[in-house]
Amino acid sequence: MNPFELRNPDSVAAASGAAGPARVFKAAGIDLLDRLKERIDDPDALVNLLPLGAELGGIGRSDDGTIRLGALVTLQQIADSDALAAPGLRALREACGEAATPQVRSRATLGGNLLQRNRCWYFRSAAFQCAHDGKGDRCLAWHGENRYHAIFGVVDCLRVHPSNAAPPLMVLGAEVEVQRGEARRRQPIAALFPDSPAAATAEHTLGADDVLIAVHLPAAAARGGSAYRESREKQSFDWATTAAAVHLGVEGGRITSASICLGAVAPNPWPVDDAQSLVGEAPSRELFEQLARRVFRRATPTEQNRYKVEVGQAILVDALLAAAGL
Amino acid sequence: MTSRDEHEMRVGFAGDAKKITVDVPTGDAPPWDLDTRLTSVGGRTRRIDAVAKVTGRARYAYDVDLPGMLHAVVARSPHAAGRLASLDLSAVAALPGVAAVIPLKEPGNRVRFVGDPIAAIAAQRLDQALDALAAVRAEYTTEAAVTDFRDHPDAPELVRGEVVGPWPGRGGDEVAAALAAAAHTAEGTWICEVQTHSCLESHGLVAWFKDDGTLEVWASTQATFGVRGGLASALELPEEKVRVHAEFVGGGFGSKFGADAEGVAAARLSRLVKCPVKLMLSRFEDHTCAGNRPSAIIRIRAGIDARGIITAWDYDAWGGPGYTGRGGGTRHNPTYFTRAKTRNSHRDLDSATDAGRAMRAPGWPQGNFAMEGMVERLAELAGMDGLAFRLLNDADPIRQAEWRLGAERFGWEQRRNPKPGTPRDGDPAHLLRGAGLASAFWGQMGGTGNQVTCRIHQDGTVEARNGAQDIGTGMKTVMAVLTAEELGIAPERIRVTMGDTNDPVGPASGGSTTTPSLAPTVRHAAWLAKAELCERVAAALRVEPGSVRCEGGRVIAGDRALGFDEACRLIGPTPVEATGRRFRNYEGYQDSVAGCQFAAVVVDARTGVVRVEKMLAVQDCGLVIDTLLAENQVLGAMIQGMSYALHEQRIVDRATGRMLNGDFLNYKISGPADLPDMEAIMFPVANGKNNVGAAGLGEPPAIAAPAAIANAVGNAIGIPLRHLPITLDKVLAALAEARRNR
Structure with missing residues (x-):
């Protein structure tokens, strides 16, 4: 090398x-x-x-209720953090606590989890040249083996976004703080991911000299309920086949706000716009099952990953029920 | 002709004990039987190398680091099929750090799979050797390749998972007649994917060809003497000039019997450069170039009579052993079919993938998965519970007792789902529970030709030495326990040496033969050494030799009782040394060992995920030399079987023949959080086969688990799943089909 x-x-x-x-x-x-x-x-x-742990580490809660997560905070620190104890933030703790193994969680950082490259086995092998690694002209998974690949949002590359932390941060309305040279900027976490996640596009939108320094959670995120659920083939050290993060506001028996983001099903963390249809409704299993059916009706699975449609619906319903406290 | 002594033994087990008379070869130690009272044997001895292993002090081949050692890698074919057209290694030798490069394939020869060795490179550092791979200029003429045995022109046609097409024509008349006469018949197809051995320590060795013309090797192997022979023959050396060490081995499971092309390459490189050369495979190479358990397609048609007795059994299989096209045979337990007309046919289908190798009970988990699946179906047709049906058909007296014991301890009645496909009382609608069971059969009682040295020193040290390897099964501890038993001292006192071909010859560790081959030899050596110890003590104390015996950590001489160390001081400066022999086996109780396993699963019908909640094994291995070691072997095999049942499969890119999940992230193996509550019950049998009567535990417990789990899933969801591994997609597809059919 x-x-x-x-x-x-x-x-x-x-x-x-x-x-x-x-x-x-x-x-x-x-x-x-x-x-x-x-x-x-x-x-x-x-x-x-x-x-740079002093600048990039630590979980801090301000008086106004906003929370700053340093980019070097480990997944285990998030999973264990008292500052994230509110029910509204549970999805993030659950997602980080489910990732990988205790050893990896104790080492892996929030920034690294958000910005890691995808795990497509064609992309990850130097023996294959695909459109995403820039050495080939097409997606090899498309006509090859794709049982763990995308069922939503596919442009011309079947990769899935591998981050556990991204879906909950999406539903919590997180912002990322980025520094280039001396200049700092904040942007919604959704802007971290490309509008059109084509093969030729990188997994994230940061420039080569952009340093992700922190993730900020708004005070409102702590209110309401949230949950993260994933399905995987093994319980020890496995990637999710489908994941769902949910944040719900419920007042007076009615849903007042709803945000859903799916993981492991699309080249980006996959926000579900249909979540808005829940607002004003009374939370119930039936309501959630209807929504899940609607959401996954739009999936475009391959023959090998068709199972994700059924699994994803179950996972989404579970996450919604948990977030609603049902 | 060897002279013999007639010896009466009580053999079998509590439910089926009998007296037999065996011919014990003259000179053998008097055999242990049901009535023998043993002290160390059967206990729970901590492995004598446990501390070395958990502290990292145990030195595996992978850990060997010698002064001046070079690192070697292998250039491999990126193509699955074709010929090597040209090979130019001239640019390699000039690279920084590269010491030597040799071709491993001549231009014009075939490449047979992705990973076929082309050349080997030795360099000062591993990264330099890896860099040098890029400078190997190889050209190929490629050919279209069949990379999955299902695509072979002779592969059976599968429609919705069932083989369609004619049954073999020959030899089926009796079976056809029995099927025609049967009260009920059934037919079905079972499919198994490729499992890799996934040894934690990858394959490879360190070879040091020295100036004096000798070759010293540290290998990760299941056969020290086999590697010695292989290297001697490849390098045209007399065997005595080759010494092989394998002090610790990080798993083999049947894939590490030879030096392999890579080991020979390392030795040749070392001969060129005259310094040690290390060549250990990468994880990807280990998955793709070091063997696997072949895939299989099995179809069975069978019939039962009105009482539920199996009367017809027609078994037809295809194996996918890779490019060699050999070794993909499947096997199944014969003890259900003593009253059936049977036929067994098999074809291997070659494909341009790595060759299969023996893997823990080669062919048996595949065959038993299919067989026990069909037995489950026949039980259903007979209107009987699966356990009752097996009790009716199983001719093995040991397993008859094991079925009953296991069912009681497992809670078969309670765990079996009386209404398959529906939730048990109190469970939510999507959680489906079920239980399954399966048998295991194995038939190796060990062989002759081995020797063990037992040495007792003046300072009280006792050594037991054999040149074969302990592949992680605990063989060193077995040697300690047996030696200790014979000498009446604690196992911790015995210094055991294994894994050095300068020590007495021992077996390759395959087919569960190491324990039955070595245990009687170990005991014989200790028995001879004890006799000499007693003689020397008697001489020193001037008492009758017959009046001295070893017992309870002491040496009793007439009315005097000496501590063992005290007695050893009397033997003089020359150690007592005895060489034990392995005599032939006696007729004994029976030639096979029996086992059975039970599994309880819960299936999430919404996600298709199967979780195993409980597994229980009842296993015979003859005499249990150490309960802790034996249970450990059984539990490990159950985990490996569960992993094969639910997760493990080699996923190959059909277009290129390259494995896609050749790593431990995507090649899925059950981990700690996946493990169920597990129980291993040893079922001791005095098998009367030799002076110890112990069978091995490599294979026997590695057969039943996949079948038991598959049957449990079938009982849970109400639909048989006949394709391993039972991944979530298959469960969901089966449930969806069942819904369509309702």
């Missing part, structure tokens, strides 16, 4: 300045090490973010 330089910047601005083509940010390195070993990434330099 090409020798690479390991840079340890002393500030976020320095990290951003150290970025460039053929340079990769490294947090815990969980995903990056796999890519380096498989030789699908060949960087000249790794810009190590771990020394």
